[in-house]
Amino acid sequence: MTAELIDGKAVAAAERDRIAGEVARLAERGVVPGLAAVLVGDDPASHVYVGMKEKDCAAVGMTSVGARLPADVDQATLFAEIDRLNADPQVHGIIVQMPLPDHLDEIAAQDRIDPAKDVDGLHPASQGQLMRGVPTFVPATPLGCQVLLERHGVELSGAEVVIVGRSTLVGRPLAMLLSRKGVDATVTMCHSRTRDLGDHTRRADVVVMAAGQPRMLTADMVRPGATVIDVGITRDDDGKLVGDVDFDAVAEVAGLITPVPGGVGPMTRAMLLENTLRAATAAAEG
Structure with missing residues (x-):
């Protein structure tokens, strides 16, 4: 394995520590x-x-x-x-x-x-604000993906990002999140009807897999040194939890990669707490 492992558990633990400190300060009020x-x-x-x-x-x-x-x-x-x-x-x-x-x-x-309480970020008002580039609440999984990238020093400004999956829970909001002004990634959204998916992913600095198709991304579809974020999680025929990435093979090509489990999943839970903290802070400030 040549890729550096992105440890979602460790990043999520650090985020929870930060959130706990802010919760304690809010409780003092x-x-x-x-x-x-x-x-x-x-x-x-x-x-x-x-x-x-x-x-x-x-x-x-x-x-x-x-x-x-x-x-x-x-x-x-x-x-x-x-x-x-x-x-x-x-x-x-x-x-x-x-x-x-x-x-x-x-x-x-x-x-x-x-x-004001939509911490899942699924209300039309939340999604509309994200579309306008001034997000209130972002769905927890896309937010977790962004935090993982930022914590590992992945340069997003001007980067080519390919997202595979177009759900309202992950793919679409993540595309809006990473392409908004101030983040400035160039985002391509792919899906099950995309022609020659590998032609898109091989050009990418960052590939985010959120299609729900086990081991869909193979090593020949990844540019050497690219960052690979795997949102997918399913069980294979042997009952093993696997992602949308053929992890062992892709890890020999990528520069950074998330495991499944232990990558994006812990961040989703941590970002739900972050959104709840933001909602409580807004309520406290009137």
């Missing part, structure tokens, strides 16, 4: 950041994710508010729960854990959250 997670149904993975978020909150001195609803809840009741949290001054951030049961409208649920 009588404001304790609070994060509410709305969990519908009994999906085991969702319960694990919410449990991890609750532990993260406790570790930095934030409060977590559980909002548990049965799987057969109707849209009106879900809206009423979100409205209750919107009105609660002790709650500064709200997330609706996805996926929701099929009979519920996920987009409508996201839109119901008060934009």
